[in-house]
Amino acid sequence: MDFQLDDVQREFRSLLRDFVDREIIPVAREWEQTGRYPTEIVKGMADMGLFGITVPEEFGGLDLDPVSFAIVFEEISRGWMGVAGILGSHSLACRLIAMHGTAEQQQRYLPELATGRRRTGIGLTEPDAGTDLQGIRTTARRDGDHYVVNGTKMWITNARYANPLPVLVKTDPAASPAHRGMSVLLIESDTEGFTVTKDIPKLGYKGTESCEILLDNVRVPAGQLLGDVEGKGMQQVLSALEWGRVNIAARSVGIAQRAHDEALAYAKQRKAFGRVIGDFQAIQLKLASLATQVQAARLMAYWAADAVRRGRADGETGMAKIFCSEVALEAAIDAMKVHGGYGYSTEFEVERLYRDAILMSIGEGTNDVLRTVVAKSLMRGETVVG
Structure with a gap:
């Protein structure tokens, strides 16, 4: 077993670290x-x-392997998790189009999405439907050579910049089970009736906007139906969300790594009772546990990413997202404890890490729901432990 990155991945990580240290952290x-x-x-x-990390090379993208994809989000989140969100939603939407779009849709959008001239996101969540995507209420009624879309989407990252925005809709609201009536439409931002109504205030995850979008009789050409096929939207979205769970796991590792870095640096310079606090056993125990958990989370994230490379990996990515997100929050809390009162101050980095870490257990499916996904994968024999 090889637990090392290859030469290309190490060089890529080095370039990313330099960029984060120079352009983001300050x-x-x-x-x-x-x-x-x-x-x-x-x-x-x-x-x-980096806007082309999930775009095939034929359209000008980098088409990264899943481990390199994870490295991107780990390193950027080490600097600022909110910025990683800008890239995360864009990358999932690009993969959605690359995997399921028609040749015309791919040629129309992917080259400019790869360069960042166009940006995108993904419109899934609604006021009454988050993890339960089959509960969405946004409808798309066929009217000649158009679909007429009505509904509301919430928590949409890149909402003010996404063009097009892949939006999950119900083209057959009466279908049973519900997923058989769900489709994805690529809606362009200048379409009449498409309105970004507000930015949603948040505890953390700042740097990128999270918005509410109103779709009021939006007429979308039928050619914007992803893959030119109705009733496959749920499957299309779920295939992209496997990479999304790797994304969240890797972001969590980045947060945990930064928490470790901040705690270690502070323990080396802060003095109490005439000694640096890193000399005290209570602090040493926290630092050792923190370092151990960070490294375990990193290996879990890369293991899940490699499983994605080999095929469907619901169980592996679910495990990684659960474990890494919980490590991120624990790491942020422990780093705050090492800082003492200063950990609660906005003049230090660790309070931001804490606010950002909380989202990781919620995004891309809550951890409790993902535990059921992992369990079902185990029951089907698709994920084997050991």
């Missing part, structure tokens, strides 16, 4: 606190080709 805390959109960071990611 400004993240100030920009997050002031609500400043990270325009310059987005441009830097585009210049590096």
Whole structure:
């Protein structure tokens, strides 16, 4: 068994680390606190080709393997998890189009999505439907050579920049089971009736907007039906969300790594009773446990990513997302404890890490629901432990 990255992956990680250390870490805390959109960071990611990480090379993308994909989100989240969200939703939508789009849809959108000239996101969640996607209420009624779409989407990352936005809808609301009547439409942002109504205030996950979108009699050409096939939307979305769970697991590792870095650095310089606090056994125990958990989470994330490379991996990605997200929150809390009172101050990084870590157990399916996904995968024999 080889637990090492290959030479290409190590070099890629080094480039990403340099970018994060130079362009993100110095400004993240100030920009997050002031609500400043990270325009310059987005441009830097585009210049590096990161908007094309899930776009095939024939359309100008990098087409990264899943482990390299995980490295991207780990490293960027080490600097600022919210910025990773900009890239995350875009990358999932690109993969959705690359896997399931028609040749015309791929040629129309993927080349510009790969460069960042176009950006995108994914419209799934609704006010009454989050993890339970079959409960969505947004409908798309066929009217000649168009679909007429009505509904509301919530928590949409990149909502103000996405063009097109893949939107999960019900083309047959009466279908049973419900997923047989679900489809994905690629809705362009300038379509009449498509309105970003508001930005949703959040505890953390800042740097990117999370918005409510109103779809009011939006007329979408039938040619914008993903893959030119109705009733396959749920399957299309779930195939992309496997990569989404790797994305969240890797983001969690990035948060945990930064929490470790901040705690270790603080323990080396903060003094109490005439000694640096890192000399005290209570602090040493926290640092050792934190480092151990971070490394275990990283290996879990890469293991799940490699499982995706080999085929369907619901169980593996579910396990990784659960474990890594819980490590991220524990790491942030322990780093705050090492900092003592300063850990509660917005002048230090760890309070932001704590606010960002909380989302990781909720995004891409709550951890409790994912435990049922893992259990079902085990029962079917698709995931084997040991």
